[in-house]
Amino acid sequence: MARLNRIILVLSLNVVTYAATVPLSPIPPGLKGLPSTILNELNLTGTGTKTTTIVNTAMIVDQRSGAGSTMPPNLPVPDTVVTAIDGTLMSSTTSSSRRSLDVTPGNFSPRPQTVDLSKRILAGYEQLFAGTGTMPSDRDASIEGTAYLTYTLVPNSTYNIDACLQFCNTVDGCVFANLYYEFNNALLDFVFSEKSNLKCAVYADVHNATEKTNFGGQQLEPPPAGLTFIQQSSGFAATSLVDPPTPEGYELVFGPIGGANNAPGYMGFVFLDRYDVEACAQQCNTRGADPMGGACQFFNIWRAVVNGLPTTYTCSMYFIPADASTAVNTGQGDLVVTFSRGYQRKNILPDGGFESFKACTDFCQAASDANWIGTSPANGSLDATVFFFAPFAHSGNSSGLLGSAFGVDPLPGTLAAAKALQTVPGKQYQISFFESSSFSGPVMEANAFFQVLWNNQVVLASKVGFTNWELFSVTVTAKGNDLLAFHGGSAPAWTFLDDITVFET
Numbered sequence: 001m002a003r004l005n006r007i008i009l010v011l012s013l014n015v016v017t018y019a020a021t022v023p024l025s026p027i028p029p030g031l032k033g034l035p036s037t038i039l040n041e042l043n044l045t046g047t048g049t050k051t052t053t054i055v056n057t058a059m060i061v062d063q064r065s066g067a068g069s070t071m072p073p074n075l076p077v078p079d080t081v082v083t084a085i086d087g088t089l090m091s092s093t094t095s096s097s098r099r100s101l102d103v104t105p106g107n108f109s110p111r112p113q114t115v116d117l118s119k120r121i122l123a124g125y126e127q128l129f130a131g132t133g134t135m136p137s138d139r140d141a142s143i144e145g146t147a148y149l150t151y152t153l154v155p156n157s158t159y160n161i162d163a164c165l166q167f168c169n170t171v172d173g174c175v176f177a178n179l180y181y182e183f184n185n186a187l188l189d190f191v192f193s194e195k196s197n198l199k200c201a202v203y204a205d206v207h208n209a210t211e212k213t214n215f216g217g218q219q220l221e222p223p224p225a226g227l228t229f230i231q232q233s234s235g236f237a238a239t240s241l242v243d244p245p246t247p248e249g250y251e252l253v254f255g256p257i258g259g260a261n262n263a264p265g266y267m268g269f270v271f272l273d274r275y276d277v278e279a280c281a282q283q284c285n286t287r288g289a290d291p292m293g294g295a296c297q298f299f300n301i302w303r304a305v306v307n308g309l310p311t312t313y314t315c316s317m318y319f320i321p322a323d324a325s326t327a328v329n330t331g332q333g334d335l336v337v338t339f340s341r342g343y344q345r346k347n348i349l350p351d352g353g354f355e356s357f358k359a360c361t362d363f364c365q366a367a368s369d370a371n372w373i374g375t376s377p378a379n380g381s382l383d384a385t386v387f388f389f390a391p392f393a394h395s396g397n398s399s400g401l402l403g404s405a406f407g408v409d410p411l412p413g414t415l416a417a418a419k420a421l422q423t424v425p426g427k428q429y430q431i432s433f434f435e436s437s438s439f440s441g442p443v444m445e446a447n448a449f450f451q452v453l454w455n456n457q458v459v460l461a462s463k464v465g466f467t468n469w470e471l472f473s474v475t476v477t478a479k480g481n482d483l484l485a486f487h488g489g490s491a492p493a494w495t496f497l498d499d500i501t502v503f504e505t
Contacts, residue, residue, distance in 0.1 A: 026440050029494060030382065030405035032363050034391055036441040039468035040292060042395035042499075044264040047293070049316060051262060053087045054269055055332045058304045058312050061089060063273050064144040064211075066178075067151035067201040069185055069218050069228055073192060077149045077171060080279040083312065084271040122165035126239050129209035131180060131232035140233040141212035143178040146310045147204035147274035153188065156181070156198035164200035165236060173204040173274070175241060180233035186221045204274040205303070205310045206237045247281035247343065249504035253298070254324035255341030261300040262329045265293055265320030272313040275303055275339065280315035284345065285505060293319030294471055294499060295432050297347070300327070302340035311335075321345075345503055348421050348429070349484065352500035354386055354398035363389045365405055368418070372400060375414045382406060383413025383489060394434040394469050394498035401496055402450065403489025414453075416485035421502060423478035431484070432473040433500040435464060440492040442466040450488035450495050455479060464495070475505060 027033030063083055083090050132140040149171055154163040161179060168174040178201045182188060188197040216228035246252050267290055270283050284296040298318040304311045321344045331337045350356075351371040359366060365387045367374040374384030382405040386398065393399040400415045423429060437448030445466040452460040452474055460474040476482075484502065489495045 026444070026492060028405065028407035028491065029387065029392065029401055029439065030365060030385075030407070032389070033439070035436075035439045037438050037468060038391065039438070041393075041469060042292060044320070047264045047266055049260075049262045049266045049329070050269075051260075051329055051332070054314055054316070055335050057084050057087050057089070057271065058306060058314070058335055061271055061312050063146045063271070063312055064213075065148040066142055066144045066214055067148070067199055069182065069216070069220060070187060071151070072187075073151055073153045073194065073199075075150050077173070080276040081273040082270045082283075083273050086268045086270075122162050122169075124239055125165050125168075125177075125236045128206070128235040128237050131234045134181070134231050138231050139215065140180065140230045141216075142180045142182070142199070142201065142214045142230050142233050143203070143207050143211050143235065144213045145203060145205065145207040145211045146312065149174060149202045149204055149274075151199055151201040153192060153194035153196040154179075154198050154200050155194075156196040159232060160198060161234075161236070167200050168202045168236075168238075171202050173276075174202040175238045176203040176206045177201070177236045178203070178207070178233060179236070181231045182216065182228060183231065184216075184221050184226050184228045207235060207310070208308075209235065211309060244275075244277040244341075247278050249285075249346055250281055250343040251346055253321070253342040253344050254327060256339045257324065257327060258330055258337055258340065259324075259327035260302045260314070260329040260337045260340050261316060261318070261322045261326050261342060263318060263320070263322035263326040265298075265318040265322070267293075267296055267317040267319055269314055269316040272301075272315055275301065275313045277301055277341070277343070281343065283315050284317050285503075287317050289432065289471055289473070290319045291471060294434065295319065295345075295430070295473075295501060295503065297321050297345045297501070298342065300340060300342045303338045305336045305338050307334050347501045347503065348423065349417060349500055349502040350419065352433070352502070353396055353498060354393075354400055355396045357386045357388055357398045360388055365389075365401075371418050373416050373418050374400075375416070376404075377411050377413075379409065380404065380411040380413065381408045383409070383411050384415040385413075386415075392496055394436065394496075396498075399496050399498040400486070401489070401494060402486065403494040404491040407491045410490045412449075412487055412489050414485055414487045415497065416453075416483065420481035420483055421478075423480055423482045424504070425478055425480040427478050428475055428505045429478055430473055430475050430503050430505050431460075431500070432471065432503070433486075434469050434471055434498050436467060436469045436496045436498075437464055437493060438466055438468045439494045439496070444492045446493065447490055448488070448493040448495050449490070450486060450497075453483075453485040453487060455483050456485075469498075
């Protein structure tokens with residue numbers, strides 16, 4: 001009898017050991033089962049705008065420049081330059097000279113000046129400040145300020161205000177012109193074809209007389225000629241500012257206002273050398289995706305004025321769209337926020353987060369809704385579904401599921417956008433989404449897979465196995481009215497999808 005009891009005990013231990021090594025089938029999603037692990041869900045704690053870093057960087061950046069004495073006139077306006085990234089200054093962005101010309105020694109002398117201080121000002125401009133006179137002892141200074149564009153030389157037979165402002169009209173983005181004489185510069189007198197020393201420097205921002213800091217002081221003509229000096233430096237500004245065009249693939253959310261966003265989903269910032277909405281959009285488009293939040297979906301561009309002077313132009317980026325309700329940062333200390341605008345990237349996929357599915361307030365599911373259609377293969381049952389249940393979602397309350405919701409078959413399903421996407425033929429678009437196949441644990445999720453279909457063609461496929469809300473992306477070319485679908489799942493290797501975006505690149 002004792003021997004029989006020992007045999008029963010050994011058999012019982014073997015059964016327990018075997019049961020411990022074979023995972024039990026989980027309660028399926030359709031019966032409100034819970035994932036084995038929940039990791040990398042969108043958590044916005046600590047993702048707010050790093051305002052202090054932005055302000056501190058604005059206090060040390062120097063973006064001032066102007067028409068350098070050796071620069072030739074009529075250079076093309078250069079591309080917008082990034083002067084700082086997330087608090088780190090770019091060292092090559094503060095030089096006021098882009099090109100230098102050698103001066104061959106010769107018999108140089110100042111050009112005689114016939115001065116007619118014309119009071120005529122071209123329509124659409126106003127004079128902000130006047131310059132000194134033109135007597136031998138008079139001295140002045142030209143503007144060194146932000147957002148310098150280029151300069152030209154205008155005829156110096158008169159103080160040619162209209163010619164300068166007409167030049168400003170021809171330069172994209174020009175809103176301010178600084179007109180002044182520069183003496184003892186042989187390049188102006190004898191080298192450049194205009195043979196004029198009346199400079200017209202134009203800017204994409206408005207400046208005032210306190211920014212007249214370039215007094216010359218260079219020895220550009222051989223002695224006994226004197227150093228370069230400035231006279232009659234006046235400033236003229238456009239009387240109205242035109243709103244910048246909205247970048248392709250974006251929509252204006254707010255602005256211009258006097259507050260910058262202090263919002264969650266912050267991805268970082270750059271400083272630009274001028275207020276350039278298109279350049280900020282490109283920074284958003286090319287910003288590396290946040291592993292938890294995904295691609296940049298919103299940017300806030302604004303001008304920083306420090307001690308009354310334009311100083312820099314901030315482009316802050318976010319993976320969650322913001323609005324004017326969070327544009328509450330009006331400045332800190334000597335810094336004031338001006339011309340703040342917010343732009344949201346257009347997701348051409350309706351309801352990529354499945355949040356329009358609200359058939360209940362706690363837990364529910366459906367094969368399809370207004371924006372998504374789930375289909376199952378022959379003999380399949382609910383192999384692609386939409387769920388309202390926060391524990392299944394990467395963010396919000398809803399998500400998509402591939403694989404039999406009740407676990408009654410191992411067949412893959414297809415979840416497709418209900419309508420063709422309004423794309424532009426020939427344009428490229430980036431499809432991004434979060435995927436999780438962690439519901440059943442590492443062993444039973446080993447065969448988890450998905451495919452992304454663009455116009456019924458597989459453009460991305462992955463045997464992901466066990467994963468916790470991982471970000472995936474693929475770039476496609478549009479034909480117009482394109483079709484998007486996701487295929488996969490093999491219960492109990494379920495695949496969840498959420499936060500799907502389709503952005504023009």
